[in-house]
Amino acid sequence: MAEPTSDNKITLNVLIEDDDVHEQMFNVTVSLQGIFYDIHPTIQEVYWKRQQISIYGLRLYLGNAPFEQVGNFQLSDEAYLSGVRSVESVWPSGSDVDKRLVHIIVRPRSKQVTKTQRTTTPPTAKSDFDQFIEEFSNTQLNFIRAIRKTTSSTAAAPKNFRAQQSGPDYINIGRPAEKAWFPIVLHHPVFGRFLARLQSTDPIDPKVYQHTSNYFYLSQNLYAEENNNSNARDETIRSSLERLLGGTLVKNSADGVQADGVLAGPEATYIQIMEMKNEIGTGSSDPSIQAAQSYSRYWGNKATFIFTYDAICSFKLSILLNPESMSTVQM
Incomplete structure (x- = not known):
């Protein structure tokens, strides 16, 4: 019934x-x-x-x-x-x-x-699930131990990144193409809801348009500080993006990583990580790869690893390229 x-x-x-x-x-x-x-x-x-x-x-x-x-x-x-x-x-x-x-x-x-008498729950489901969790946890721990041997900027260098992707401790970001896994929506329903909202055709708040316009205007002045005073450039970017990204971006260090900006949530969990470049090709690494490396190290940090099961959220990696080529990648 x-x-x-x-x-x-x-x-x-x-x-x-x-x-x-x-x-x-x-x-x-x-x-x-x-x-x-x-x-x-x-x-x-x-x-x-x-x-x-x-x-x-x-x-x-x-x-x-x-x-x-x-x-x-x-x-x-x-x-x-x-x-x-x-x-x-x-x-x-x-x-x-x-x-x-x-x-x-x-x-x-x-x-x-199932070759057994009828019961209310699958008789082997619990043991199979426990075994899966144990294997998954061991894989995570081995990966975390491996990535702590280098900093995110060093690991993102092309030569080092190629070596990592050809070994057992690769990251699934589609580079090369075969290094990709199941869609992120399978890990938790919140990612599906995030993608659904991202594809929504609902009107955007006029304030968001205004803040975006203000940032584009400000971004035209960043070239002079690319090499001479990156700290001043980073602070200008972080303060100008606070209203767009929903919080105050700060610089915060973890094991082997200090991104250009982070926004922390409950229990010091990182919900936004930002890496900044003026143009693709400046610096020693691809900003999208460095952002992924930073993500791994922040969430693999001893202080936050315990929360990865309970504090799954719609995580955002922002790669800022200034000015005409600026884009944002969200995950």
């Missing part, structure tokens, strides 16, 4: 690809304000309880197909429900949900049948 829904929740009929719609369809109750990635664990849990089958690597497709037609339904790219897409973008309210349809069709990458 479907759970009663409140105004901000809806109940959707779900079918796993190739399953019998009359015998194996099930439903899930989800929040309208959530994104489709949030639904994955619920689908996995409900399906396991009903079928004793674990499913992994889910891809969700919009069905909205009558029961008798779902067997011929084609899972096309146009029907794919991106994990960062909001539920309400498809079903704005409960009145838009037709209970006579299969709303979501799921294509799992793999299935695993």
